[in-house]
Amino acid sequence: MDERLSRIKQYIHEKGEIKLAELQQLFPGLSSMTLRRDLKKLEDAGEAVRTKGGAKSIRHLSRIKEEMYAKRSLENTAEKYIIAKKALGYMEESRSVFLDSGTTVMCLAQLLEAQKLFITTSAPNIALECVKNPNATINLIGGNLNRDNLSLSGITALDFLDNINIDIAFMAASGFSHKNGFTCGNYAEGEIKKKVIAKAGKVIVLMDSSKYGKSLPFTFARLNDVDMVISDDGLPSEAEKSLTANKYKK
Amino acid sequence: MDERLSRIKQYIHEKGEIKLAELQQLFPGLSSMTLRRDLKKLEDAGEAVRTKGGAKSIRHLSRIKEEMYAKRSLENTAEKYIIAKKALGYMEESRSVFLDSGTTVMCLAQLLEAQKLFITTSAPNIALECVKNPNATINLIGGNLNRDNLSLSGITALDFLDNINIDIAFMAASGFSHKNGFTCGNYAEGEIKKKVIAKAGKVIVLMDSSKYGKSLPFTFARLNDVDMVISDDGLPSEAEKSLTANKYKK
DNA sequence: ACCGCCAATGTTATAAATTAACATTAAAAG
DNA sequence: CTTTTAATGTTAATTTATAACATTGGCGGT
Incomplete structure (x- = not known):
């Protein structure tokens, strides 16, 4: 051409x-x-x-x-949209970003502008969403596909992460408590998240307020490990303070 | 209004x-x-x-x-369906099967019964289709996602393949000619196909008749490398003979 | 019912953009 | 080196869009 x-x-x-x-x-x-x-x-x-x-x-x-469509279909889970919209503000052009699996992150993927991005993700559905963006390079980690949350994990996924660099990681959490930190329900998935967080320059957790105070079996991060927590307005005020206190840390 | x-x-x-x-x-x-x-x-x-x-x-x-994306999947749908239906007969329970990327293979994935299978694939859309089958274990090779045919490739994808065994590989081809063998349009993708074919116990190529006589830049297999070619009825008779002569070879 | 207001529609003149037809140039083929 | 073809430029004529203002008709308030 x-x-x-x-x-x-x-x-x-x-x-x-x-x-x-x-x-x-x-x-x-x-x-x-x-x-x-x-x-x-x-x-x-x-x-x-x-x-x-x-x-x-x-x-x-x-x-x-699609945005209009997504907006309407997300009305019941308006929190996710609010969170994704906020997160969008931290997406930086020409960066290497990691997108975790999960519906909130999927929402973020749908909102992505046509900016130049190097996207790595553990979710095939998010990869397929992002590939619509003509300026994005998409990498998908390999591994076993979890039927419940459509995320990939396994030893090969960990190996994959060894070979890439991540500027910003947008992570999802199934639960958070001060005692147990950020938690998820699957061991292998937790290992992936740990590795991503260890490698990422900046870690942003997307978590709707319903997850606050809940714990799942596997801890993948403590509050100190992440740079920012983005949530909706439904957080108890003391939670809000402790979670957002460390904004812009590092 | x-x-x-x-x-x-x-x-x-x-x-x-x-x-x-x-x-x-x-x-x-x-x-x-x-x-x-x-x-x-x-x-x-x-x-x-x-x-x-x-x-x-x-x-x-x-x-x-969307049509642009789905154009190929809408082209020759009848043929693809016929081919997929034939291929289904060679799917064996409790085996490790590889599903290549491509619309014909996608059609096969949609036809899969709820049998127990260990599926490895290079296509995230096919993985998401197969995950609907509750008895299947799905593995997705990692790598870079090609926008045109939604297939994964790259060095990490090759590494992934080192660690798995494949009983039957269902492969797609973008072209076949006697001079150049089975060909595809992308180098990295060709490398994946080569490795899969080398590792697989049995190789079945799904190819509609419109691909016959066409060549693309990268050869990934010769006629001798595959065990069976499944096509529709549109093949010239001499092609039919040479392609299907080696059925059940090996 | 009367008045005034506002929104929707119509009219006209002006500005802007598209098209078509033909002229020119550059590149490829022989 | 000439011929041919594709790409680009130029101009004028046509079509379309816009802006600004005029008109209509309904609706609520007193």
Whole structure:
């Protein structure tokens, strides 16, 4: 494919929309007619729709649609959406991020903008969600697939993690108590989480308030091990204080 | 919502697109300005995008997008089904089977009965399909996720394969010619296939007849390397003979 | 019922964008 | 080295969108 066409395509997928005027600034010295024809090609290729004065990315449009859809279907679990939305603010472009398995993180994956990211995840459903983002590189750790929470674990998954670096890890927890820290219900899964947390530059835990005060068999982290806990507004005030006190630690 | 707006919305979602001129025929006596404003409302509501001279349904556009992903799975569905059905007969209970990525194999995964199986696969979508089977143990090889065919590959995926045994491998091929053998379009993917075939006790290739005579850049197997080729009835007769001659070889 | 208000729609002039047709240039093929 | 083809540029004509203002009709308040 044409070099210029690729650049336009990338630009349009990142911004969601482009104006002919912007294109002319991007490619000075080219006639508007040529750029117009390029947009037509993108439209024919099913990448974009031409609008008055420019074009819009189809991927971006369907992302908006999905967002609306997801928003509605998540109304009963509005907390997850709130948490994911907050977490989105800590997603940094061009970073290596780890996405844990779990519905809250899945929600985050659905909200991801078309930014450039290197994503590693332990959840095949999250990987398939993220692959819709044209600018993301997706890595999936290998291993045995847990039927209950759709997460991968096992010795090979641990080996996989040895070979990658993680800037930011977005982790899920099934329970938290001051006595036992962050806990989950599966040993192998806990091992994965431990390793990810050990390797990550920054650890953010996404946990809705219903998990507070509950303990599951396997502890994968203490409060000190994580940099931030993102939750909804349902936390008891003293919990809120202790969990969010260590924001921006490290 | 406005009665007229609903009708426009319905119309646009059915046809996928509407021209202002059509709208004026549908609602004679209304000024173009009003209809234009209606389209703008639909755009603000996230239902459509305005294009030159009309508007397009966002639902329809994202359907097109999904079609791009699913296009291949919709192509030759009848053939794929026939092939998958045949392949199902070679699935043996309590065996370690490998399922390659690809739409034909996906079709096979959907047909799987609730038999006890140890499944290893390179496709996250196939893993998620198989996990519905309560008696199956699912392993997913790790690695980088290819956006085009949703398959995993990379060095870690190869390492993963070192540690497992495979009784029967159900493989997909993007092309076959007598000169080049079985071929695929991606180097890393080809390496995975090679390793699987080397390790598997029995190799069955699922390939619809449209792939016959086509070559892609990377050869992953010769006719001698596989035990059986399952195809539909669309093969030229001499192809049929040479491909199926080695049934039950080994 | 009367008044005034507001929202929806219509009208017009102006600005902007698209198209079509043809001219030019550059690149590939022979 | 010429021929051919594809890509790009140029211009004018057409179509479409916008903005600003005018009109209509319903609705609530007193």
